Amino acid sequence: MTFDFSKYKDELLFVPLGGSNEIGMNLNLYTIGGKWLMVDCGIGFANEHLPGVDIIVPDITFIAERKKDLLGLVLTHAHEDHLGAVPWLWRELGCPIYATPFTATFLHHKLSEMGPGTQPKVIEMKCGSSVQIGPFGVDMIELTHSIPEMQAVAITTECGVVMHTGDWKFDSNPLIGPVSNYAQLTKYGDGNVLAMVCDSTNVFVEGESGSEGEVRKHLSKVIADCKQRTVVTTFASNLARVATIIQAAHDAGKIVALAGRSLHRVVEAAKESGYLAKDIELVSDKDVMSLSRKDVLIMCTGCQGEPRAALSRIARGDHPNIKLQAGDTVIFSSRKIPGNESRINRMHNQLVEKKVEVITDKNDMIHVSGHPARDELKRMYEMVRPHIAVPTHGEPRHLQEHAKLAKSLGVKETVLAHNGAIVWLAKGEASVIGKVQSGYVAIDGSSMIPTDGDIIRTRRKLRDDGAVFVSVVLGKNSDLMAPVQMVAPGLLDIKEDDELIAECVDEITRVLGSSKAKSGDAQIAEQVRLCVRKLLKKELDKKPVIEVHVARV
Ligand SMILES: [Zn+2]
Ligand SMILES: [Zn+2]
Numbered sequence: 284m285t286f287d288f289s290k291y292k293d294e295l296l297f298v299p300l301g302g303s304n305e306i307g308m309n310l311n312l313y314t315i316g317g318k319w320l321m322v323d324c325g326i327g328f329a330n331e332h333l334p335g336v337d338i339i340v341p342d343i344t345f346i347a348e349r350k351k352d353l354l355g356l357v358l359t360h361a362h363e364d365h366l367g368a369v370p371w372l373w374r375e376l377g378c379p380i381y382a383t384p385f386t387a388t389f390l391h392h393k394l395s396e397m398g399p400g401t402q403p404k405v406i407e408m409k410c411g412s413s414v415q416i417g418p419f420g421v422d423m424i425e426l427t428h429s430i431p432e433m434q435a436v437a438i439t440t441e442c443g444v445v446m447h448t449g450d451w452k453f454d455s456n457p458l459i460g461p462v463s464n465y466a467q468l469t470k471y472g473d474g475n476v477l478a479m480v481c482d483s484t485n486v487f488v489e490g491e492s493g494s495e496g497e498v499r500k501h502l503s504k505v506i507a508d509c510k511q512r513t514v515v516t517t518f519a520s521n522l523a524r525v526a527t528i529i530q531a532a533h534d535a536g537k538i539v540a541l542a543g544r545s546l547h548r549v550v551e552a553a554k555e556s557g558y559l560a561k562d563i564e565l566v567s568d569k570d571v572m573s574l575s576r577k578d579v580l581i582m583c584t585g586c587q588g589e590p591r592a593a594l595s596r597i598a599r600g601d602h603p604n605i606k607l608q609a610g611d612t613v614i615f616s617s618r619k620i621p622g623n624e625s626r627i628n629r630m631h632n633q634l635v636e637k638k639v640e641v642i643t644d645k646n647d648m649i650h651v652s653g654h655p656a657r658d659e660l661k662r663m664y665e666m667v668r669p670h671i672a673v674p675t676h677g678e679p680r681h682l683q684e685h686a687k688l689a690k691s692l693g694v695k696e697t698v699l700a701h702n703g704a705i706v707w708l709a710k711g712e713a714s715v716i717g718k719v720q721s722g723y724v725a726i727d728g729s730s731m732i733p734t735d736g737d738i739i740r741t742r743r744k745l746r747d748d749g750a751v752f753v754s755v756v757l758g759k760n761s762d763l764m765a766p767v768q769m770v771a772p773g774l775l776d777i778k779e780d781d782e783l784i785a786e787c788v789d790e791i792t793r794v795l796g797s798s799k800a801k802s803g804d805a806q807i808a809e810q811v812r813l814c815v816r817k818l819l820k821k822e823l824d825k826k827p828v829i830e831v832h833v834a835r836v
Contacts (some may be wrong), residue, residue, distance in 0.1 A: 286705055286717035292317055295442035297480065297706040300721050301325065301341035302405040303682065304702045306484055307364040308723075310341045311447065311675070315440045318417045319349060321356040321376070321419025322436055322447050326367035326726075331623065332724050333734060334742045340368040340731070341702070342722035347375040354417040359449030360433040361389035361552075362520055370397045371731060379404045381414060383423065383432040387552040387554040392548050410434065411464065415633040424471075426451035426463045429495075429521040431558055435468075443477030445708065446667050450482050450676065452652070453659045456496025458523040459558055468666040478708045479669035483677030483685040484654035491658050493651035501648040502616060507779065512611040513537060516586040516594045519545040521653070522553050524616055525582070529563060532580040542568045542593035542605060543584025568593075568604045581605060586617035588626030595626075598633040608611075609638035616649045664692045671696045671699040671713040673706060733744050741828055748827040749774030751819070753791060753811055756834045761807065764836050767791045774827045783822060790814050804833040 288296075295315045308327030313320045329336040346353055355378050358366050366386065370393050373380070373800045380403050382390060387407050394402060408414060410432055413422045420439035427433065428450045436447040445467075453463055455547030485492065506513060506528070513532075517524045525546070541547055553559040571579055583605075585592030594613070596602040603642035607613070613634050619627050634641050644650040645779040653678075655663065664672075672694045674685035681700070686697035696713040699744050715808055723734045732738050751773055767788045770777065773786060794814045797806070808831040815829050 286719065288314070288317075291707065292715075293441070295440050295445070295477070295708045297445070297478070297673060297700070297708055298345075298719060299675060299700055299702055299704065299706075300343060300345065300719075301702055303329070303677075303700045303704065305678055306676060306681070308339060308341055308368070309365050309676065310343070310348060310368070311480065313419065313438060313440075313445065315335065315442060316418045316459075317352055318419075319346065319353045320416060320419045320421075321346065321353060321378070321439065321619075323359055323365040324356055324368045324372060325362070325364035325377075327723070328622075329365065329725060332640075332743070333739055334746045336684060336725040336727055336739075338367070338372050338726045339723045339734065340726060342720060342724055343372055343375060344702075345719040345721070350375070350377050353378045354419070356380045357416075357421060357436055358386050358390070359429060359436060359447075360430050361386040362430055362450065365449070366390055368535045369403070371726060373403045379406050381406050381408055381416070381421070383410050384409055385432040385552065385558065388555050389549075392552055409439070409748045411467075415778065417816075422467075424464050424467045425461055427454040427457040427460070427517065428452060429523070431460045431522055431553075431556070434612070437471055442709065444471065446471060446473070446476050446479040446481075446669060448479065448481045448663070450484070450654060451663075452492045452655050453662060454492070454494045454496075457495045458499060459496045459526060465666065468663070472666045472668040474793055476667050476669040477710070478671035478673055479664075479667050479714070480673045481656055481663065481685070482659070482673050483674045483681040485652055485656045486677065486681050486685045486688060488652070488656040489658075490656050492654060492656045493648070495527070495651065497648060498524065498616070498651055499527040499530070502527055502614075505614060505642060505647055505649060506531040506537070506580065507535040509535075509580075509612045509614075510577060510610065512607060513580045513614070513618055514583060514597065514607065514612070515580060515603075515614045515669050516583050516593070517616040517650075518586065519543065519549045519584055522549065522558055525549065525553070526559060528580070528582050528616070529559075535580075537578055537580040538564065538566055538574065538581065539824070540566045540568045540603070541583070542581055542597075545584050546582060567832070571605055576611070585630075586615055587620055587623045588630045590626070593631055598630040598637075598673045600633075600637075607634070607637055607639050610640075612640045612642060614649065615641070615643040618644055618650055620650065660685070660688060661692060664689060664694065669694060670710055671698065671708060673698045673700055673708075673713075678754070694713075734805050742827070744828050748825045750830065751775075751783060751787075751815055753815060753829070753831045754834070755791070755795060755807070755811065756836060757795075757807070758836060762793070763792060767795075769815075771827065774823075774825060786822075787818055790818055800830045804835070808833050 423434040583593035585594030672689035
């Protein structure tokens with residue numbers, strides 16, 4: 284039964300369409316008085332159930348149907364899991380986008396890569412500024428994270444204030460940008476915050492996340508100790524880290540080359556926004572091999588083992604410009620994101636086989652997370668003191684642990700939401716009261732396709748069981764006019780399996796010869812398909828995709 288929003292018209296509701304079943308793909312909606320506000324619109328990464336697909340975006344059917352009442356999209360920061368879906372989805376939303384200058388610059392770069400076309404209306408807001416969007420009073424509050432200009436969004440409504448934290452940590456020395464605005468957080472806490480919707484990523488991590496300033500000390504020393512060619516990989520969006528690597532290279536007398544499109548994009552956006560000096564000296568990765576090995580540092584993408592990224596190609600030895608040799612060093616200033624372990628380990632092994640030294644965050648303090656560990660979460664709850672806690676930015680296990688932690692800190696009500704949940708934010712009533720359509724849409728090359736449709740189902744079958752193509756030529760009375768042709772790519776080897784192929788062809792010929800088979804092309808094709816399916820199931824225990832083509836002469 285569809286949920287009747289009109290019954291709750293004067294109430295404040297929260298509806299996440301992404302980020303409450305997973306870490307990534309954040310999309311959050313708030314509604315009051317029949318109007319809607321969106322916070323963030325990000326991508327997620329596809330898993331092995333979606334062959335050929337790298338990224339996914341939220342199913343936004345629900346809000347697209349209400350686009351006339353969607354008043355705005357507020358972006359908390361420039362990470363892909365918070366704004367990466369905008370180029371794919373904004374046409375269906377059509378609302379203005381509110382973002383700080385760095386986030387807006389980053390978004391414009393992304394949009395321009397999608398080619399020409401109408402651009403969304405982007406309203407630039409100063410960090411820490413305010414705007415009234417219909418019934419939503421929006422205050423940006425500066426927090427530290429692993430990218431500049433991360434803004435928590437305090438939303439003031441007739442029903443109360445929601446603190447939507449976005450991604451954050453408390454870093455006492457973030458290197459780029461100010462420390463978190465503790466005074467503003469405390470001021471809100473003093474004024475009675477109805478609900479806090481908060482980052483759960485590191486809720487299982489004890490203590491504190493650590494500071495970029497500390498990383499700079501350690502990473503600089505590690506880089507200074509590298510005697511030969513040095514490669515450093517990190518998350519491209521972590522501008523403080525990028526700046527640290529450039530600074531450390533400079534201090535060690537090494538010149539920097541960038542390898543990987545996202546690093547170039549981030550460095551350009553950072554120069555435009557004034558976070559990096561416009562005149563930093565960089566060489567092209569094409570010139571790297573002509574420089575003395577000890578004089579060069581290559582900063583590259585691919586710390587998660589992405590197969591097409593620079594580091595994977597360097598490790599495999601098929602990067603067009605960069606080759607490594609014994610004695611060179613690769614530094615991972617990153618961590619392994621769960622799910623990527625095996626491909627990162629494969630890359631690590633390829634490097635070790637080349638006698639390249641590999642240094643990771645297990646060897647030295649050369650990476651810190653951008654998300655709050657438990658002690659930081661405790662401090663945040665002590666400052667903001669919300670009546671209701673709605674954990675987000677996590678898998679169900681993270682959300683549950685976060686809710687437990689919030690309860691232990693004296694929060695009166697906690698709500699475990701999932702994508703599509705309708706959460707009523709009211710004292711004494713905080714709970715999930717219904718659900719709306721939600722899900723995932725796959726980005727397949729340059730188009731969007733459903734994740735549960737025929738294309739993906741067939742692709743999975745092709746991947747797991749291969750395919751069979753049968754071609755039959757029939758005359759007027761459906762007599763066979765030429766030998767049956769059959770190939771089975773990804774299933775049978777044309778030479779090795781010639782006996783089984785011949786057996787299939789004989790069986791098809793027999794079926795076509797029987798009087799029962801004489802009918803329309805579609806029925807004939809179906810009979811052939813069924814007979815091949817039965818035979819291959821019996822002989823190989825496989826169920827390939829089978830396509831039968833009937834031609835008439
Ligand atoms: Zn995030
Ligand atoms: Zn983030």
